[in-house]
Amino acid sequence: ARTYIVTGSASGIGATTAALLRDRGERVIGIDLHGADVEADLSTPEGRVDAAAAATELAGGTIDAIIACAGISAPIPATISVNYFGVVELLQALLPALKKSDAPRAAVVSSMASLQTNSPEMVEAALAGDETTAREIAQKLADQGPRAGYLVYPSSKRALSRWVRRQSISADWAGNGIPLNAVAPGTVLTPMTADLLSTPEGAKMADDAVPMPLNYHQSPESIAYLLLWLTSVENTHLAGQVIYDDGGADATLRGDDI
């Protein structure tokens, strides 16, 4: 069996991914705030360090794959901390154990929302590793009201997708033979979207932002199966891709613009 680290394992896409892996006989070490093998808060630097140390110890020093699903969508500074720094700092902290695998792999969950209007300043601050500034920008946007506050989530995911593009070809990842990729879902039926989709107005907002001509809203399984393949031994050359697994939302919105 391969040893997988899955963040956000207590709910939604992470929980479904962990369950499918266990069904296949793989070993899963889940990380989440509560209800996981490793309970840690990925919104803080200390939480990330503690999570990486505990997961590495539970794994016995070698990790075969990391699947980072933990994320939040609220218009608050914690969103850039969890969605960007909680992924990249954790991946970097787990890299020594991942390098020991015969077939190391990593995949993260970005979002279709990464293509939406965002704050370039926040994206740049995140990519520069400046969490304090990124959080200050998020707070300023939130203070300006819901419209500006909404930019926080797409900014966190744009930064994450761009980090994956850059790092995937670096000495750390490609240089160590580790495929690193992102999946960008459309609207997935999980606790994250349940409130929004519970009213006709909310559903219309979601569908205007993320039109899904192929099969409409998607199950967490639709994302989990792709994450499983990206982190399997079968994936030897797919690297640095942001795969829009989104019912055709990207093709609808961007069309020829690629």
Ligand code: NAI
């Ligand atoms: P969810 O809310 O069902 O699960 C997210 C999990 O992350 C929860 O178990 C939560 O406790 C954990 N988490 C949140 N903050 C954390 C922290 N500080 N430390 C540790 N764990 C923390 O959400 P869902 O839908 O499964 O989302 C998974 C990923 O997919 C997220 O990154 C989300 O942004 C992304 N996504 C979701 C979409 C959707 O429509 N549901 C669409 C596109 C992307």
